[in-house]
Amino acid sequence: MRRRRLLGLAIVMSFALLATGCTIDDFFSGFPGLIVVPTPGGGIEIRPGDGATDPGEPGDPSDPSDPSEPDPSDPDPGQDPDPGADPWTIETGWIRADSSRFKTPYYVITAAEPGPTLFIVGGTHGNEPAGYTAAQRIVDELRPDKGRIVVIPRANAAAVAAGTRGVSDLPDLARRFTLGGAPVGKTANEIWDLILEYEPDWFLDLHEGYDFYIKNKNSVGQSVIYYPTGRAYSDARALVDYLNGMPAVRNGRTERFTLIRNPISGSMARKVGQDLGIPAATIETCLKDPLERRVGFHMYAVRFIAAQLGMTLQ
Numbered sequence: 001m002r003r004r005r006l007l008g009l010a011i012v013m014s015f016a017l018l019a020t021g022c023t024i025d026d027f028f029s030g031f032p033g034l035i036v037v038p039t040p041g042g043g044i045e046i047r048p049g050d051g052a053t054d055p056g057e058p059g060d061p062s063d064p065s066d067p068s069e070p071d072p073s074d075p076d077p078g079q080d081p082d083p084g085a086d087p088w089t090i091e092t093g094w095i096r097a098d099s100s101r102f103k104t105p106y107y108v109i110t111a112a113e114p115g116p117t118l119f120i121v122g123g124t125h126g127n128e129p130a131g132y133t134a135a136q137r138i139v140d141e142l143r144p145d146k147g148r149i150v151v152i153p154r155a156n157a158a159a160v161a162a163g164t165r166g167v168s169d170l171p172d173l174a175r176r177f178t179l180g181g182a183p184v185g186k187t188a189n190e191i192w193d194l195i196l197e198y199e200p201d202w203f204l205d206l207h208e209g210y211d212f213y214i215k216n217k218n219s220v221g222q223s224v225i226y227y228p229t230g231r232a233y234s235d236a237r238a239l240v241d242y243l244n245g246m247p248a249v250r251n252g253r254t255e256r257f258t259l260i261r262n263p264i265s266g267s268m269a270r271k272v273g274q275d276l277g278i279p280a281a282t283i284e285t286c287l288k289d290p291l292e293r294r295v296g297f298h299m300y301a302v303r304f305i306a307a308q309l310g311m312t313l314q
């Protein structure tokens with residue numbers, strides 16, 4: 001099944017390469033977790049799994065994939081092999097349309113080709129800017145080649161506006177998702193309804209910690225916190241290896257990521273994993289890194305999980 005999906009991915013990529021005129025190396029230099037292997041028939045095969053086992057060797061030593069850098073090698077997502085088709089539909093809706101303070105948009109970006117659903121949340125905590133910046137940038141810049149992404153960039157809009165973890169009437173949205181029952185409060189309930197409606201194949205909540213977990217166990221910065229259900233462990237393990245293979249980590253400019261089991265009770269990822277059996281994780285960057293690097297880690301993490309599902313986000 002995975003092989004068939006990858007073959008489809010390879011075909012789409014081949015068209016994209018023809019359309020943009022760039023080489024395979026150009027095309028993939030911004031996404032070091034994907035390995036491109038020429039096949040005897042003259043085509044290409046793409047193996048995302050290699051990034052999991054050997055992330056330190058993405059193939060190109062001058063690889064510009066430091067997440068602190070922009071990603072100029074990405075092809076224009078508008079370059080579709082069939083110029084007559086509209087490749088994506090983008091629907092927008094609202095969480096908390098009843099409230100001027102908590103009203104916040106969500107986006108459903110659907111490719112023409114059916115496929116998996118990836119659900120992404122940012123801004124659960126308003127003082128963790130890399131999460132909501134990355135989520136908004138995903139909406140603005142990335143498109144799936146198949147399936148769909150559902151994104152809530154600023155889940156606690158009032159907290160994001162205030163730049164604080166929460167606000168007095170919603171102090172911590174990551175403690176509202178009660179296990180085994182209904183979430184607490186309107187915002188959490190509306191987010192939960194959206195998750196139930198779209199039945200994602202993977203769920204990611206983008207956060208930040210004040211310190212590096214590997215140095216200070218009081219903070220979960222620079223970690224992937226997964227709930228062990230289905231493919232969640234293997235994908236999250238591969239994600240941590242992938243992130244630790246990125247140049248900023250390899251070259252010692254920042255600390256290594258750690259894989260942690262069980263998001264905290266009351267968080268979205270915990271309830272999605274435990275109550276729905278859907279692979280789910282909280283991604284944590286560290287506030288001690290520069291913002292662009294943190295945003296880059298989040299975006300690469302989202303793209304990596306998408307690739308694990310056989311979906312390319314570009």
Ligand SMILES: [Zn+2]
Nearest residue numbers: 125128207208
């Ligand atoms: Zn957080």
